[in-house]
Amino acid sequence: MDSETAIRFEHFGSGEGRHRHGLTLSLSRVIRKREKLKNGARDSLSLPHPLFLQVLSSRLQHQISQTPKPSFSPPNQTKIPMKRVVSGVQPTGSIHLGNYLGAIKNWVALQDTYETLFFIVDLHAITLPYDPQELRKATRDTAALYLACGVDISKASVFVQSHVRAHVDLMWLLSSSTPIGWLQKMTQFKEKSRKEGGENASVSLLTYPVLMAADILLYKSDFVPVGEDQKQHLELARDLAQRVNNLYGGRKWKKLGGRGGSIFKIPEPLIPQVGARVMSLTDGRSKMSKSAPSDQSRINLLDSKDLIADKIKRCKTDSFVGLEYDNAERPECNNLLSVYQIVSGKTKDEVMEECKDMSWGTFKPLLTDAVVEHLSPIQVRYQEITAESAYLDKVLTEGADKATEIAEVTIRNLKQAMGFYI
Structure with a gap:
């Protein structure tokens, strides 16, 4: 290496404190001078020695490889909450294939995609004559069958409806906004009240669709798995949600210290294409039901x-x-x-x-x-x-606690919007 080349290398490429930016500029300047000379341009500097270019390039590549890559921190991203699904089945000691294929089996698939709450609707079970001792046993047996069918408590909350008091609280609050004519048009009320002898039918048989609406709206559910025969009840829940939102939501609620806007979310139905309605083994035109005589x-x-x-x-x-x-x-x-x-x-x-x-x-x-x-x-x-009684009790208690946390927020919001002193 001649003295001129050595001086240039020492100036441009040596020294531990040199930044690779300096090396890049030095190399680019040399290349530009060579291009000028190729094109016939005059330059007072002599053409750099080839060894100089080789060493300079080598040093540049080495320094680039040794330079730490800048760390990248992705911007804070808000986790998108999962959509919520709620559903329940009345307690019977003998859940049948229709309940399983039309509801519970679908729950098992839904729990991997949605935030899920599944409960035993024991409050619905008392709208018709029943055996108290059987109700108690059937409630536990039904919960056990939920788990046996594949409902995973690490993904879903499983609880008993009556263990979350907010179900009844919300039903009463919703009842004040429910026109009685809406309930008298319900198909199941007409059919069941006729079987009970008309005027002998209980008031709860008339009002239990309001309780069903409370079951759904209480948890701000996005979707409700329903069979074709339950679509009318879901429509009532949607109508009630819209009615209450109009009566008490928006600016009216904000003036009372609330956040304003809608109080309830309007839920959508989830109707499976297959198995949504399993029919009776004795009559293919009637739904399989626990209330069938045979x-x-x-x-x-x-x-x-x-x-x-x-x-x-x-x-x-x-x-x-x-x-x-x-x-x-x-x-x-x-x-x-x-x-x-x-x-x-x-x-x-x-x-x-x-x-x-x-x-x-x-x-x-x-x-x-x-x-x-x-x-x-x-x-x-x-x-x-x-066989593990303590385990089942623990599952139901923890499920009810989780459900109560969500439900109490809904009740507080509605009471505030309706003008209660809270």
Whole structure:
């Protein structure tokens, strides 16, 4: 290396305190001078020695590699809260296949996507004549079945409706804004009050849709899993939410010291495409129900293998050849194929291809095996849970505590907006 090159290297590239920016500028200046000379431009400086360029480039690459990369801190991001889903089933010691396939099985899928609250609606269970001792036992058994069916307490809150007092509080507050004509139009009230003898029907039978609305609105739920027959009750909840928002929300609430705006969120229905309405084994046009006189009409989750086989063997079918979906003249066929589809985990097309040429004598044992296989682990888990009384009590207490935290905020907001001294 000649003296001129050495001086230039010492000036531009040496010294521990030099910044790589200086090296970059030095190299770029040299390159520009070379380009000038290539183009015939005159320059008082001689062309740098090739060794100088090689060493300078090497030093530059080394310093770049040794320079710490700037740390990057992403801006603070607010975590988007999960949408909330609430649902409940009345306590019966014998949750049937319709309850499970139409509601609880879907809950298990929903708990991975939504914030979920599932409860045993024991307050709804007293609108018709009942056995107090049976109610107590059925409430615990139903909670155990929730867990046995796959409801995960690390993802969902499981509790008893009456353990959260806010359900009743909100029902009363909502009742003051509910026109009685709305309740008298409810289809289930008409049907059940007729069975109870008209004037002998309890007041709670008329007003329990308001309690159902309170169940939904109390937790500011975004979605409510409902069957087709429950859509009318959800519509009432939506109408009541809008009515109360108009009566007490917005600026009226703000003048009373509240935040203003809507008091209630307007919930939307979640209606599963398959299994939303499991029909009776004795009448394919009637929903499977615990209130049906004959136990033969339903498969209970805790039924034994032999009992399930007997019920399916005796269930109502038809005389058509082959099996098919969606034929209005064959409601039992459509119902049984739908049940098989869900418990087997197969698609509709797969079931149709498998069963289209089957006779009822071939299909019924196939359905029996699929139902028994699906329910067997639920029954085993149920026995384990009911054997641990303290565990179930702990689950329900913790679930009620979590639900109460949410519910009390709703009650306080509504009372404030309605003018109560709080």
